[in-house]
C-alpha cells in the first residue's frame with residue numbers, strides 16, 4: 001500500500017510500505033478514507049529526529065475510514081462499519097481511562113507520533129496511508145452515526161478527531177459555563193476549533209487574536225464575536241477587556257503556549273478565571289513561563305493538557321448530528337495521498353488561505 005513516511009528532518013515522502021496486519025486479537029484494520037495533516041505533524045517534519053523518528057516511520061494521527069477486519073476480541077464492531085479513530089490508543093479499563101484521561105492510559109500510544117514518548121504502548125504506525133492497524137480497537141475507535149457517514153460529511157468529521165476534541169478539552173477543563181466570555185489566543189486549527197466549540201457550549205463573547213486575516217475571517221464564520229490582529233501585549237489586554245464587559249474572559253484558550261502567548265493570556269483572563277494551555281511550543285524547546293505572581297493574587301487556574309479524544313468524539317458527533325457544529329470551513333484544502341508531502345509544505349509555509357489540509361485517500 002501507499003503511506004506517508006518521515007525521511008529525516010525537513011523531508012516527508014509517500015512511498016510503498018508494508019500492508020498492516022492484525023498482530024493481536026484486540027486489533028482492527030481500517031481502510032482509510034480521509035486523513036488530516038496536523039500542526040503537530042509539522043513539528044515532526046522539522047525536528048522528528050529529536051523525538052526519535054527514523055526514516056520510514058509512518059505519520060498521521062487524524063483519520064477516519066471503514067473497518068476492513070477485526071480481531072476476535074474486538075466486540076461491537078464489524079467489517080464495513082464507518083469509524084473515527086482516536087488520536088491515541090487506550091485500553092478503556094485502566095484507572096486513568098476510567099477517570100476520563102485516556103491520553104494518560106497505561107497503554108497509551110499516539111498514532112504516528114514520537115516513539116520515545118510512549119513507554120508501554122510502543123510504536124503505532126500513522127494513518128496518512130491507505131490502511132492502518134488500530135490496536136485496542138474496541139476502545140480506540142468510535143462508530144460514525146449513519147446520518148453523517150456518507151463521504152460528503154468527511155470534512156465535517158475530520159476536525160472532530162483532534163482539533164475540535166482538543167479545543168473542547170480546553171473549555172471543559174477551563175470550566176466554561178453558558179453565558180461566560182472566552183478569549184482565544186492564536187488562529188490555527190485548534191484556536192478556531194475553540195471558537196466554534198465555545199459557541200456550541202453557549203459562550204457569550206468569543207474574542208480571537210491572530211495574525212492572519214484569512215484565518216480570522218474563518219473564526220468569525222465559526223462564531224467569534226470579535227477578532228483582532230493586534231500583537232502588543234498591552235493592546236491585546238485592552239482589546240480583550242473592552243470585548244468582555246471590562247472584566248476579561250472566564251476562560252482563555254492559549255493555543256500557542258509560549259511565553260508571549262501566555263503573557264497575552266494573563267492580560268485577557270478575568271480574576272478567578274482559567275487559562276487553558278493547548279499549544280505545543282514546548283515540544284520545540286520554547287519553554288513558557290507562567291506568571292505565578294498574577295496566578296496567585298488573581299486566583300487564576302492553569303489548565304489544559306494532552307486531549308483524551310475518545311472522551312470528546314461522541315459528544316462532538318452528537319453536536320454535529322444536531323446541527324450545532326460544522327467545523328468543515330477549517331479544512332481549506334484536499335489533496336490525494338500521493339500529493340500529501342505538498343500538503344505538509346503548504347501548511348509549513350503558512351501559505352495564504354491554508355489552514356488545514358486533508359488527504360483524501362479512498
Ligand SMILES: [Zn+2]
Pocket residue numbers: 038039040061062162163
Ligand atoms: Zn493532530
Ligand SMILES: [Zn+2]
Pocket residue numbers: 090091092093094095096097098102105106107
Ligand atoms: Zn487505559
